Amino acid sequence: MTRQICFRLGVGASERSALAQSMKPEKLFPMFLKLSARECLVVGAGTIAESKTASLLEAGGRVRVVAPEATAQVRSWAQSNAIEWHQRSFQPDDLEGMFLVVAATSSTELHERIFEEATRRGVLCNIVDVPALCDFYYPSVVQRGALQIAISTSGQSPALAQRLRKQLEDQFGPEYEAWLTHLGEARDKLFSAKMDPEERTRLLHQQASEGAFDAFLRSRPRSKRPR
16 A cells, blocks of 8 residues: 555655555564652543543542543542642643643644653653644553553554453453462462472463463352352
8 A cells, every 4th residue: 555655656766665664563562660759740620631630540540631621520539639739721831841742622732742742852742633733642552450461553543442352351251360379479479488489480380371260260259159
């Protein structure tokens, strides 16, 4: 498809190569980030911005919301001091001291201004549903207690990421939360005991094996077993 577009535009081979490269998604660095006590800005307070605010709060971020109007949930968070809500339009100085900013409004012009200002100040930026104006993306996530499996398509197909998430939710059911808690406790015991490091590693892998998982499920009360 890229080649067809290039030929129709009448560009040469080198230009076609450069265009093809520019259309490839950037390589991303996958990581799980600790947001506890970090300053996070959300511009907008509609339904979408509300969901982004919720995820930041869940991760322990200190959230400031800037928006003239807000959903009932955002208002409730502000009233309970879970967030700081500035009931007005965005101002560049709102980015001062922020670790990251998420914007979800109806204004393309405002989004571009936020991204430009965030880049200038070194603040990580996510403009919802605009990959070109994002330093990071929200992945689709399967969460079972401490177990988190994140899926990203680099913004190319959120729909595919959602489908894969649903498949993984079936594969890794709620029972994984209890099993991971069990594994964590067993790991702590192994590291508190004096033993050969290689033997400890062998036991850790054995405890995390599929056979050990099956044995864990069999040991649970029947009412707690997956159906």
